[in-house]
Amino acid sequence: MNEQDFLAAYDPRDYPAVAVTVDVVALTIREGALHLLLVRRAEPPYAGHWALPGGFVRPDEDLAAAARRELAEETGLGGERLRRVHLEQLASYGAPDRDPRMRIVSVAHLAFAPDLPDATAGSDADEAAWLPVTALSSRQLAFDHGRIIDDGLERARSKLEYTPLATRFLDPEFTVTELREVYETVWGHPLHAGNFHRKVLSVPGFVESTGASTERGGARGGPRAKLYRAGDARLLHPALLRPAREETVR
Amino acid sequence: MNEQDFLAAYDPRDYPAVAVTVDVVALTIREGALHLLLVRRAEPPYAGHWALPGGFVRPDEDLAAAARRELAEETGLGGERLRRVHLEQLASYGAPDRDPRMRIVSVAHLAFAPDLPDATAGSDADEAAWLPVTALSSRQLAFDHGRIIDDGLERARSKLEYTPLATRFLDPEFTVTELREVYETVWGHPLHAGNFHRKVLSVPGFVESTGASTERGGARGGPRAKLYRAGDARLLHPALLRPAREETVR
DNA sequence: CGAGTTCTTCTCGAATTGAGAGTAATGCCG
DNA sequence: CGGCATTACTCTCAATTCGAGAAGAACTCG
16 A cells, blocks of 8 residues: 555544654764764653753644754754754664553654753753763663664764864864864874874865964964965865774685 | 653653654666656645655654565565665754655665566555656656765765675676666766776775676677676775866866 | 776885984973 | 964875776677
8 A cells, every 4th residue: 555545545644653753863062072962751651861952843834844843852952053954864664562551663763963061851850961972881871872873973073074064063163173173073082293283284165264263373382373274175086084993804 | 852851751642743743755767768667646735747766654654664664565575685785874854844745754775776576556546656857847846855865875975985786786797888878877978997996996895706708799790808806805995996077176 | 909998016206104202391399 | 472282274194995998708680
C-alpha cells in the first residue's frame, strides 16, 4: 500500500499514533574540550538520566525551526547569538521500541556553537548543562541518545574536513591557532601548526583577513596573532583531510 | 515544553496528527545513464505526476525496513537481489505544507542498485518505471520530490568519493572499466582511464582480484579485462576526489 | 591479416603533504 | 630593564600524490 491510496482510504487519526520529535546534538568547545548540551530527565522513563534537548514538532513548524526553538529554550539564547549557531539535520531515529511509551520518530539535528553562557533549564524543571563528551557513558543516557550522539560526533569530525564549519565554534574574529585548536579538539589529536597554517590560508574562501591583530600575545608570550573571519566558501576545495587512522592493513 | 513532560501531560492521540512515511530515491545505471525509480500518481493531489516510491511506516517496522519494503514492492525484487541493494537514510522532509492533505514527515532513503528488470507497479494500480534522471523537470514531480531527488543525487556523487559504494551499481564481479563508467555516469564527466586504474588498485580494500578475466574483449576489440569484486573497506582512504568544479575564484 | 579498439602499465613534471627548523614578536620574571 | 621561554608565522626539503600523455599488448571485426 502506498501513500496516496492510504490517504484516500483512511482517516489519519485512525492510524496507529506516531509522534515526531526533534532532538539536538549541540556541540561547543570549552576549555579545550568538546562539550555537549544535555538535560537531566526528571520523570520516568530514564528519570535521572541525561538526554538530548528536544521535543515535539509543533503543527505549523518546520523541522529545522523546531530544532532551533528547542536549542533556544535550553540555552536561553536568542537573536543574533542564536542565529550564528550552525544547525543542520543529522538523521532520523525511529526504531519501534526506542521509546517505551509510544512510537516516536525523532529527527536529530546537529549544532555547532561558540562558547556560550551556562545552560539554563527550559520552562520546565529540568537541569540543563554543557558536559564534556568524554564524561558520558551510554549507560547514563536516555533512550538511544548515546547512539545519536555518536553519530553526531562522527558527522562533526567529518564536516570539519570538507566544510568551513569549524569557524562556527569560534567568535566572528579568530586566529589561525584558535581555528587549529578547534580541529585538534574535535578530531582528538594534535596537528602540525605550520602545515595547518599554510593549508588554511591556501584554501580559497576558508578565511579572510580582517587586517587586525590580537591586542596581546598569548598568555605566556609570543607575538600578536592576525585575526581572520570566515570566508564565503561553503565547501573546502581541496579538503583538509584528517590523518589516516591506523591503516586497516590487508 | 519538552518531550517527557509533554508525554506525561497529554494523550498522544489528542496531539495534532502527524504521519510518518518513507520515500526512496533508488538509483541504477542503464545504458550508461543514471536512472531513477518513480511511480506515476493516479489520484490527486498531483495526479499524473511522477513521485518517489514510498508509503507509511507500519507500527512495528523500523524506518530502514519500511524503505526496503517499499523498494521491494515497486521493483518486484526479493531475496538475494534485494539484499545486495545498498540502502541508507538520506534525510527527513517535514515542511508543514509539503502535503496539502495533512502534516506528513517523510524520511527519505537513498538506494544504489545494479541494473534490474523493469519495474512493476506495486499491488496498487500505479505505473512504475526507471527513468533517466536527466529527463525530469521539477514541474513533473509531486510534492517536494524534486528537492529530495536533488539531495539524493548530490549525496550519491559525494558518497562515491569516500566510500566503495560505486560497486553497488554493478554485479558482484566487475572490471575496472565498468567501475570507472559508474563514476563517470554519476559524476557526469569523463575520467582519465589510466589514473583511475592506478588509484582504484592502490586504495586498500576497495577492490580485490578474482583472478579471472572477462570471456571476451570489448565489443569493438581490446584485450580481456581482469575481474574484481568489492573489497572489505567501508571507507576509501585516501578518497577518490572528483575534480574541482570551476574554482569559485575570489 | 590489417586496422582500430581497449586494458593496463609506465613516465614525467607539477602540485600537495609531512616533518623539521628558523625568525621575530611578545609576556613574564628576576 | 634584560634575558628567556613562548608563540605566530615562514621557509625548506624530501616524499608522496596527481594529471596528462603515451606505449605496449591483447583483442574484435571485416
